[in-house]
Amino acid sequence: MKYSPWSKESALVVLATLREEEGPVLMALQALQEEFGYVDSEAIGLVANYFNKSRADVHGVLTFYHDLRTTPPTENLISICVSEACQAVGSRELEKAVKTKFGKEVHDAYCFGNCALGPCAMVNGAILGRATLEKIAEVRA
Amino acid sequence: MKIYVPCDSAAISVGADDVAAVIASKVSGATIIRNGSRGALWLEPMIEVETAQGRVAYGPVNVDDIESLIAADFINGGAHALSLGLSNEIEWLASQERVTFKRVGVIDPLSLADYEAHGGLVGLRRAISLTSSEIIDEVTESGLRGRGGAGFPAGIKWKTVAGAVSDQKYICANADEGDSGTFADRMLIEGDPFTLIEGMTIAAVAVGATVGYVYLRSEYPYAIKTLQKAIDIAHAFGWLGSSILGSKHAFELKIRVGAGSYVCGEETAMLESIEGKRGVVRAKPPLPAIEGLFGKPTVINNVLTLSSVPAVLADGAAAYKEFGVGRSLGTQVFQLAGNIKRGGIVERAFGISVEEIVNGYGGGTLSGAPVRTVQIGGPLGAYFSTKQFDTSLDYESMLAAGGMLGHGGIVVFDESVDLAIQARFAMSFCAIESCGKCTPCRIGSTRGVETIDLIIQGVKVDENKKLLLDLCEVMTDGSLCAMGGLTPMPVKSAMLNFPEDFAGEVSRR
Numbered sequence: 001m002k003y004s005p006w007s008k009e010s011a012l013v014v015l016a017t018l019r020e021e022e023g024p025v026l027m028a029l030q031a032l033q034e035e036f037g038y039v040d041s042e043a044i045g046l047v048a049n050y051f052n053k054s055r056a057d058v059h060g061v062l063t064f065y066h067d068l069r070t071t072p073p074t075e076n077l078i079s080i081c082v083s084e085a086c087q088a089v090g091s092r093e094l095e096k097a098v099k100t101k102f103g104k105e106v107h108d109a110y111c112f113g114n115c116a117l118g119p120c121a122m123v124n125g126a127i128l129g130r131a132t133l134e135k136i137a138e139v140r141a
Numbered sequence: 142m143k144i145y146v147p148c149d150s151a152a153i154s155v156g157a158d159d160v161a162a163v164i165a166s167k168v169s170g171a172t173i174i175r176n177g178s179r180g181a182l183w184l185e186p187m188i189e190v191e192t193a194q195g196r197v198a199y200g201p202v203n204v205d206d207i208e209s210l211i212a213a214d215f216i217n218g219g220a221h222a223l224s225l226g227l228s229n230e231i232e233w234l235a236s237q238e239r240v241t242f243k244r245v246g247v248i249d250p251l252s253l254a255d256y257e258a259h260g261g262l263v264g265l266r267r268a269i270s271l272t273s274s275e276i277i278d279e280v281t282e283s284g285l286r287g288r289g290g291a292g293f294p295a296g297i298k299w300k301t302v303a304g305a306v307s308d309q310k311y312i313c314a315n316a317d318e319g320d321s322g323t324f325a326d327r328m329l330i331e332g333d334p335f336t337l338i339e340g341m342t343i344a345a346v347a348v349g350a351t352v353g354y355v356y357l358r359s360e361y362p363y364a365i366k367t368l369q370k371a372i373d374i375a376h377a378f379g380w381l382g383s384s385i386l387g388s389k390h391a392f393e394l395k396i397r398v399g400a401g402s403y404v405c406g407e408e409t410a411m412l413e414s415i416e417g418k419r420g421v422v423r424a425k426p427p428l429p430a431i432e433g434l435f436g437k438p439t440v441i442n443n444v445l446t447l448s449s450v451p452a453v454l455a456d457g458a459a460a461y462k463e464f465g466v467g468r469s470l471g472t473q474v475f476q477l478a479g480n481i482k483r484g485g486i487v488e489r490a491f492g493i494s495v496e497e498i499v500n501g502y503g504g505g506t507l508s509g510a511p512v513r514t515v516q517i518g519g520p521l522g523a524y525f526s527t528k529q530f531d532t533s534l535d536y537e538s539m540l541a542a543g544g545m546l547g548h549g550g551i552v553v554f555d556e557s558v559d560l561a562i563q564a565r566f567a568m569s570f571c572a573i574e575s576c577g578k579c580t581p582c583r584i585g586s587t588r589g590v591e592t593i594d595l596i597i598q599g600v601k602v603d604e605n606k607k608l609l610l611d612l613c614e615v616m617t618d619g620s621l622c623a624m625g626g627l628t629p630m631p632v633k634s635a636m637l638n639f640p641e642d643f644a645g646e647v648s649r650r
Contacts, residue, residue: 026418027397028417030359030400064402064420064421064576065400065420066400067399067400068400081321083570084479084563084566085478088555089507109360109401110360110401110403110574111318111319111320111321111360112360112361113318113327113328113358113361114151114154115321115322115478116151116183116476116478116479116481117183117185118479127150127153127154128154129151130155
């Protein structure tokens with residue numbers, strides 16, 4: 001996935017699109033992550049000022065949600081569902097194998113709602129049912 | 142000629158997009174319609190062709206099968222090894238009682254003309270002609286209860302919000318379907334999003350709300366896209382906006398995307414998250430119906446609850462409560478998942494047994510090994526043994542059996558499952574996802590993991606089992622919300638129904 005390099009100026013452009021929203025802080029952090037791939041530490045003060053919140057408020061939101069990253073992502077992102085329905089069809093073993101092969105690219109996820117066709121993975125945004133190490137490697141390439 | 146290839150993300154996960162692309166390139170003159178999934182997920186990608194006799198289905202279709210399908214004249218319903226016959230006569234589907242899901246898989250999800258041709262907007266048009274209390278009476282009379290898990294009567298919640306005096310009221314649809322083994326909200330949003338929008342609009346008219354939010358999980362990117370398109374179409378049509386279908390009511394609808402937090406499915410944490418804050422649970426009272434989103438009176442219902450409302454208004458409360466047993470009226474959209482041969486959506490009236498769903502519809506496990514346990518109602522639901530398979534799936538019977546129906550997810554495990562490991566997972570999931578507000582949940586869950594680890598290692602097994610049960614009691618009684626309060630349910634049911642898995646190291650397989 002292609003992201004813009006972090007800059008305060010482009011961040012302000014992103015924030016301006018959310019000016020009319022009720023309760024915008026989480027949306028703002030999500031929008032910044034979508035633009036830059038992560039939420040830069042500089043963004044905390046920026047978002048706080050823009051929406052008249054404290055830095056603590058923004059930091060609190062940023063650190064609460066599993067989706068939000070504070071460092072740039074790896075080039076490929078692989079999420080493996082490790083919830084019960086996928087466990088029942090071998091996701092624990094799959095997760096181990098995929099982590100051994102792709103290391104830091106691999107993240108645990110809790111349910112993509114594809115529980116009848118598990119194990120389920122999400123590879124660079126594409127959903128994969130009946131996932132195997134081979135299929136994941138093929139989609140990642 | 143019309144060829145249907147589902148756009149449901151479960152179908153896409155096993156290749157539906159590729160199948161659609163290959164058909165488009167190889168079958169000239171084909172109009173490909175991307176419908177939702179009919180819910181027989183083990184048959185996905187299941188394609189259908191329109192013939193004079195009706196829609197004929199083939200599945201599961203792989204890209205490599207298309208050549209031979211063309212040779213078999215599938216566009217005219219020709220015979221083929223993958224032929225399933227007329228879609229409406231597939232026994233697995235035909236035996237269901239589709240009410241909430243009646244259009245899912247049948248129509249083009251984003252065609253308003255299709256939606257109206259299949260009974261859409263009838264409920265809303267009727268609602269607009271009624272008074273607030275007439276709508277609420279109809280919903281109350283139908284017996285419709287919250288499908289998110291708590292089972293609270295929808296009509297009573299609406300009445301509270303309608304009676305509250307405020308300059309602003311909200312409707313919130315909880316689409317934070319985080320329970321493993323559940324996917325009905327997702328499939329409905331991807332396959333028939335206008336039904337959810339219609340249900341929310343009816344709720345808005347009934348209680349006098351002018352703004353609605355759908356809180357939708359980030360793990361459902363396909364559903365987010367479909368719903369946003371549907372909202373835009375409804376806007377352009379004059380359904381949403383300053384005048385609902387030409388009436389004096391106004392309603393704006395927005396999506397709020399979650400950020401990977403399970404606890405935000407808890408209604409008060411969801412409100413905090415929509416407000417852009419940390420998803421920390423609120424103490425109740427005040428009820429959200431009185432002081433909800435931004436402190437204003439708010440209707441919060443699950444996607445399935447709201448999506449059942451159009452049918453209630455269109456066909457009347459009496460028709461809806463024909464289905465079901467006792468105080469569990471209407472239909473439940475069961476979701477059959479995990480290690481299962483024929484998984485998917487089974488919409489039936491409340492009162493069907495676990496056996497009928499798991500072994501009847503499901504056909505046993507995918508692996509072929511015997512079923513050992515099913516977890517019903519998500520990660521906070523109980524692990525049932527096969528001895529309990531005659532239990533009726535309705536709110537009261539499930540409670541009496543030591544479980545809960547939750548959002549209707551049923552996850553099947555074969556005999557390779559270790560229930561001590563599953564109990565440990567329940568505690569560790571709670572530790573990861575706890576919002577941290579109350580101690581029994583935040584700390585109890587970590588102590589739970591440690592204690593189960595000791596039992597698994599065979600350290601002072603009897604003492605630690607006693608300690609674990611004591612901890613479960615503290616979490617049940619002392620937690621603010623269902624996260625900490627119900628985590629003991631899978632743990633205790635596993636200990637009770639599968640004591641051999643908790644007998645310490647010596648007993649381990």
